[in-house]
Amino acid sequence: MAxxxxxxQTVGPYFAYGLTxxxxxxxxRSIAGxxxxxxxxxxxxxxxxxxxxxxxxxxxxxxxxxxWQADAAGRYAHPADPRGANAPFSGFGRAGTGSDPxxxxxxxxxxxxxTGDDQAPHLNLIVFMRGLLSHVYTRAYFADEAxxxxxxxxxxxxxxxxxxxxVAAREEGPEGVVYRFDIHMQGARETVFFDV
Amino acid sequence: xxxxEAYKPRDWASHPPLVYPAYKSTVLRGxxxxxxxxxxxxxxxxGPVYGQESLGPLDHDLTRNGAKDGEPLGERIVxxxxxxxxxxxxxxxxxxxxxxxxxxxxxxxxxxxxxxxxDPNFFGGGRCVSDREGRYRFHSIRPGAYPWGNHPNAWRxxxxxxxxxxxxxxxxxxxxxxxxxxxxxxxxxxxLAVPAGARQRLIADFSRDATEPGFALGYLFDIxxxxxxxxxxxx
Numbered sequence: 001m002a003x004x005x006x007x008x009q010t011v012g013p014y015f016a017y018g019l020t021x022x023x024x025x026x027x028x029r030s031i032a033g034x035x036x037x038x039x040x041x042x043x044x045x046x047x048x049x050x051x052x053x054x055x056x057x058x059x060x061x062x063x064x065x066x067x068w069q070a071d072a073a074g075r076y077a078h079p080a081d082p083r084g085a086n087a088p089f090s091g092f093g094r095a096g097t098g099s100d101p102x103x104x105x106x107x108x109x110x111x112x113x114x115t116g117d118d119q120a121p122h123l124n125l126i127v128f129m130r131g132l133l134s135h136v137y138t139r140a141y142f143a144d145e146a147x148x149x150x151x152x153x154x155x156x157x158x159x160x161x162x163x164x165x166x167v168a169a170r171e172e173g174p175e176g177v178v179y180r181f182d183i184h185m186q187g188a189r190e191t192v193f194f195d196v
Numbered sequence: 197x198x199x200x201e202a203y204k205p206r207d208w209a210s211h212p213p214l215v216y217p218a219y220k221s222t223v224l225r226g227x228x229x230x231x232x233x234x235x236x237x238x239x240x241x242x243g244p245v246y247g248q249e250s251l252g253p254l255d256h257d258l259t260r261n262g263a264k265d266g267e268p269l270g271e272r273i274v275x276x277x278x279x280x281x282x283x284x285x286x287x288x289x290x291x292x293x294x295x296x297x298x299x300x301x302x303x304x305x306x307x308x309x310x311x312x313x314x315d316p317n318f319f320g321g322g323r324c325v326s327d328r329e330g331r332y333r334f335h336s337i338r339p340g341a342y343p344w345g346n347h348p349n350a351w352r353x354x355x356x357x358x359x360x361x362x363x364x365x366x367x368x369x370x371x372x373x374x375x376x377x378x379x380x381x382x383x384x385x386x387x388l389a390v391p392a393g394a395r396q397r398l399i400a401d402f403s404r405d406a407t408e409p410g411f412a413l414g415y416l417f418d419i420x421x422x423x424x425x426x427x428x429x430x431x
Binding site for chain 2: 001002003004005006007008009010011012013014015016017018019021026027028029031032054055056058060062066068070076077078079080081090091092098115116117119122124126128129130131132133134135136137139153154157158185186190191192193194195196
């Protein structure tokens, strides 16, 4: 039986109490939030943060980013990854941009390992917002993984002049390691979005 | 690769475009460059897993999960259906999250300034997990229409927001369910952004069979996620 896909619709302006309630202070439990690590989670602690910028360069206050990643050993917590479970790390986080004064998303997570195929370590991101009718996918690679990035097949499929939009800058400060990754929806620095 | 099959592509004849000028906020927010094709690998063939253990006891029942000192006002509804893939196979054990306005057309979200009353006994958010046959079921209150600023005298049709994961990152879907016979549909640029042939898939069917006698009107809304590609993916 051949069926047709249900069409996508925008997440709208009021997703926060449904999808990211704890982050925004609503009385509803979140299945996932911006804090992805527990004390016993293995790996290098990182903060992954950025803004989502519209075509006028304004930081968007009602976007939501979903983050899906491998653990520090490069394993995904999913049955299609045959290498075994990697508790206590689900690899999934959600952050809205509406609870930060600069409209940033801010994830606390661990740096993922290489997944064991030919891919460089990376974060998989899904972008939602009011005014976006179908979600878009992108990836964040790590600036300190230049050698692995140079061999990554997904980056190789991106025009060279746009690859930089997929690389998060690393900063080490008193609060630890921060990777910054602004997402440009449009413009000269428009982030590469993938048709997955 | 790893015994997994890729998922069929997103069917852009079914989904709205990324920029649809009649919906004004798409103009500065929708990507302007073409999407870059990406061959699915382990990163896309996996995805977040949330099953029954992620649910609270009243998560599926919006008529009760926000109640403080009574019942919410409005017309009680049952929203039920199946989550399927493009080959008609059930998508079991997948998380479905919903959120909606109350019967007066007001969201509990603090940014909603519509001058309509909040209902102290209605929150408007819920979730459930599909069963082995892909079935899901919510109890709720029929949401009201509400005005928005897109164009003069613009009103959103009654709708419920749906979020689904499916088995992988590739099957992710966020959509909206509408109600049959709503005169606002043909005036709504968010609905009209969907290609004409696909719009009907967003409208639930009234169902007497799903109606619970003396309690709530039934609506059926099946959701179709991306299916597996016919051929195994190359290494």
